[in-house]
Amino acid sequence: MRVARAFAPASIGNVASGFDCLGLAIRPVEGEPWGDVVTVRAEGPPLTVEGPYAHHLPDDPTDNLVLRCAGLYASELAARGHKARPAALTLHKGLPICSGLGSSAASVVAALAALDAWNGGVLADALLRLAGEGEAMVSGAAHLDNVGPSLLGGLQLCTSDGTCRSLPVPEGWRLCVVHPPLRVPTADARAVLPSQVPLDEAIQYWQTLATLVDALHRGESSRAAEAIRDRLIEPARAPLVPGFAEAKAAALDAGAAACSLSGSGPSVFAVCTEPSRAEAVLSALAAPFGPGVRQAVCHVDPHGAVVEEA
């Protein structure tokens, strides 16, 4: 093998109803996929960063998440008595950072998946856990709701026992996704959260999540879409995303079944249960943010990380 390469897709964390436990891998219906790519070769500098969002990353390459994941991977290999093959990494940074699109998760997953292919797949059973640890280096906690879908694809229910389970998503669903030209660091978005929540609002929240999981298993599209809502976390975070309230109202007016922040924002998403409405919803969702937005009608990416070897 001369080259191992892994693509890891963008993802919508939380999906409104599943704060810290639901995540959805996405892919634009048309055009290039959204995600990061990591390529591994035997020779070259330890890390080369390229791509449209390369300039978002710190200048000091030792600070780069991909290199830190390489260290994590090598440590795990060593703990199992293996030695990592020499690796020169290239990160194609396709996702903007602090975007709410699972950018750091995509880098983590692409790096680990590429490195594991490069090393013969010996840590396949540990990639999800390692990805959680990699994400924790950025966000401070091993939430799996972005790395889970970015690695495994689909809509993942990721729980505190370290497992992710794929939930069925109705085939016709489209996710309209808009990334306004803002950055909301995850740490800032965590800082606005209340440390305590009213019990009655928490009850509403878990009733809604339980309804969503149940409706998805039953294949009840409308009932599931109605259960994608968040009256607990979203109100605290919405002020960090100027224009969100107008965008949400416009998307719902245009026929979206649900609309919320993607992860901790600033990206927003709307769910269309009928594909024919998706373009109109996307336009409505994007308009309040003015020029400079990145936007796409997406569907669920069923694959997650995709590895190529040559």
Place this chain on the structure above:
Amino acid sequence: MRVARAFAPASIGNVASGFDCLGLAIRPVEGEPWGDVVTVRAEGPPLTVEGPYAHHLPDDPTDNLVLRCAGLYASELAARGHKARPAALTLHKGLPICSGLGSSAASVVAALAALDAWNGGVLADALLRLAGEGEAMVSGAAHLDNVGPSLLGGLQLCTSDGTCRSLPVPEGWRLCVVHPPLRVPTADARAVLPSQVPLDEAIQYWQTLATLVDALHRGESSRAAEAIRDRLIEPARAPLVPGFAEAKAAALDAGAAACSLSGSGPSVFAVCTEPSRAEAVLSALAAPFGPGVRQAVCHVDPHGAVVEEA
């Protein structure tokens, strides 16, 4: 028709993981079913109360929940342009009140189901809603997590939109249920709840509930049973039930997969995923409460309310 009679079973509200949204209808594996029976005839006093727990009810019959449900039923009939047939009711009070076994819900459901049979079944589509309203006359809020399973049977996910959905339960499960000789009024059990809960504990709670709903749909018995737990509500209520901590520890030691309060207590339940362990678990669960407990190994009652006409 000379007589209409309805039986409504006991139920476990909350089921640990689904506070205010999960409820499970139960039936002892051996012996008589646990529940209330309401009989309707054309002639006689408005209400006769009999059965082992008749003495638990207020002496003033106009205060009786069953008569108030008859009023609710007649009002709904009148609103639809029908007139209620004259009805003389007999309540066989088979469940102790303030027991955590859905006693008031069983009275409400048995009354409404019997009255609807007596009146030709014209309000069949409204019985769940009316039962919620009947329950609210006692508990102050229209929670469906006892009336839902008592009416419909099975394990019900009851949400704030007024719907209940039956969740699949693994066939081998047994519910060991013990009712200590105490009364915990629902209002008292609500009063000890915190008005605010830590966000991180609420997150754990909804992750667990989502895992339970998912695991039940997949038929994953062990994973589902592990997701029957409550670290949020149970600690606040456990002090109302002296002996609970010892009983829970003993039940888990004896092989129970889960153990918690039934509804707001004082009854307690333990889940056995292997029927062969159920008797030992029941003994362990009952011992710390001393003499005078009511106890049974139960399975899920799949039927809910059962109506007979003669």
